[in-house]
Amino acid sequence: MKKKAEGVKLHNSGRNLPAALKKIGLKIRNYVLDTEEVLPGQKIRWKRVFGLSALVAFLFALPAIVTNIIFDWIPMFDGIIKAFCYVDSRGNSYFVGLQNFKNVFSDPILYKSIGNMLFFFVFNLLLMFPTIICTVVMFRMKSAKVQYVYRVLLCLPMVVPSLVFTLLWIFVFGYNFGVLTDLAERLFGHRYNFLGDPKLIKWTILFTGIPWVTSNNVLIYIGGLNGISESVWDAAKMDGVGPIRKFFSLELPLIVGQFKLVLIGVLGASITSYSTQLLYYNAAVHDSIMTPGLLMYYKAFPLTTVPSDYGYSYALGLILFVVSLFLSLLTLKFVKSSD
Secondary structure (H helix, E strand, O other), X not given: OHHHHHHHHHHHHHHHHHHHHHHHHHHHHHHHOOOOOOOOOOOOOHHXXXXXXXXXXXXXXXXXXXXXXXXXXXXXXXXXXXXXXEEOOOOOEEEOOOHHHXXXXXXXXXXXXXXXXXXXHHHXXXXXXXXXXXXXXXXXXOOHHHHHHHHHHHHHHHHOOHHHHHHXXXXXXXXXXXXXXXXXXXXXXXOOOOOOOOOOHHHHHHHOOOOOOOHHHHHHHHXXXXXXXXHHHHHHHHXXXXXXXXXXXXXXXXXHHHHHHHHHHHHHHHHHOOHHHHHHXXXXXXXXXXXXXXXXXXXHOOOOOOOOOHHHHXXXXXXXXXXXXXXXXXXXXXXXXXX
16 A cells, blocks of 8 residues: 555656646746746737837847956856866966865965955954944935035045055055154154054054945945835834934834845955955065955966966855855845845
């Protein structure tokens, strides 16, 4: 009887498999064609998919699609493939399997750089909150005109490349000519080498972000707060909700969706970025400023006559990508938006 029951069960599962595959196919078709659920036998409105308006929209999107394929997708897949190859100076690739990854994980410099990355990672997370507080203060301004003026003033620095700000701070902290270096000597009687002291360099880099308010993120949060119904704020006002309770009970929970978006960007930037560290890099602070991203860069473009190790760079870049993707997926799963 047991064998007979198992046979019937297998027979039924074999009959249900085509139906299940057909159901999955219908869902994929509806998702790709951007149509509502189509019942078996019901016709799809192909004009909606291949009509003139859809064709015009596709033509407008075509340049972005082409540039994404050329400058994003092709290099990405090329990097994934070459992570398993030895790449010589002429660009020729030879498959070596997991050897590049073995070289990465056996490199003692990598583990030192992970500590520096975690330092910037933690503080980048903490320094997200000044932006949120600035957004809430701006949102609470009663005058729409004043709020608009502050938004414009906040966005003005966006027209200046971040590289210019970094070079400006290098001049401010310069040992022989830095304004803050001279001021510190007059106040404390000691001349600090902010850019050359291994104990100070990480704190110097963090300080250059003052006041730690990101214009793009402010606009994202403002958009989220403006999308909330006025009835929510009226109800809070009638209930006598104070400013602090309003922040923790209403404003902060209601922009968790925007916070999640910004958090994913911060996670990726903290793990893979190297441009800021590269600008502040010098031999005296090598161990204190080296991050996995900067290590990846210097393996591909070494400062000395040491030959380039492109395979190492590709492998480390792939590892950083996987870690960043994993943390982003965790963020999407566990950081829940409030209704």
